[in-house]
Amino acid sequence: MRRFYRNARRTWCIAAFGAVAGCAALVPPEPLPAFTVAGDAIPVPLVQAAGDSARGRTVMAGRDANCLLCHAIPESGERFMGNVAPPLSGVGARLSSAQLRLRVVDQSRLNRDTVMPSYYRVNGLTRVAEAYRGKPILTAQQVEDVVAYLQTLR
Template identity: 50%
Template sequence: MKVRSIFGAALGIALMAAAGTQVQAAGLVKYTVVEHPSIPESLTKGDPVRGRAAVINRQKGNCLACHSIPEIPEEQFHGEVGPVLDDVGSRMSAGEIRMRIVDPKVINPETAMPSFYKLEGLHRVAKKWQGKTILSAQEVEDVVAYMLTLKGSYSN
């Protein structure tokens, strides 16, 4: 964040309390976690149509492995490990959804949900994922944009 680099380290601690905790890792877009927890500022601009595709893609979000998403009736198998994602767009803010996707362990250290935009603190990372996040910053925002469109109960 620009403000912090201008004021420098002396004001850093005070501003951190007000502006949240910055998370920075090599090669990743820097982001700020505020109390809730939530990541209110987007990493980049997202697209809901691409997000829907990333959610379905088994190599990307693979969200259907654990979640039922009634808005995606054309996919046959929906998981039941996590809650049904039908109206998250009306229940959760973009920042809360972004937090959940980037690093859900901040919300619940015991969660089964993977951290989709994180390199450190991961366990048993398969070779092809080493040094890579599961989703790119662009894909995170695409998925957030798609989640925000889920506002109803769908009948299927």
């Protein structure tokens, strides 16, 4: 029903103004599937399928997540890594998978001023490029894959 309402609003807008791009801005982003934050963690995985650490490693070094822009992971064997954020070595021993999940999903809930992107959030962002509006940076499965890789850093 909600989807019907959103589509109707977009159709109406396009009919009235004939502008597809401008109308997308009028339609609020689709809400992401709900998850529950408990303390500094998200205890329940975002998807049922278990995370895959090898895929997570690829996601982290890839263009969308680009975690290595800020974080070093010496054991990853990558050549170029950032140093504006704490190295992630040992993070799997320091933090539980539930705690890691919240940090990847939305670090700004723990530190409002962080420069770390919120990888699984669509609301409350400003000046998001048209092509990315309403979509999180990572899919729920990718978040779980990244958490699985972080867990191996001990």
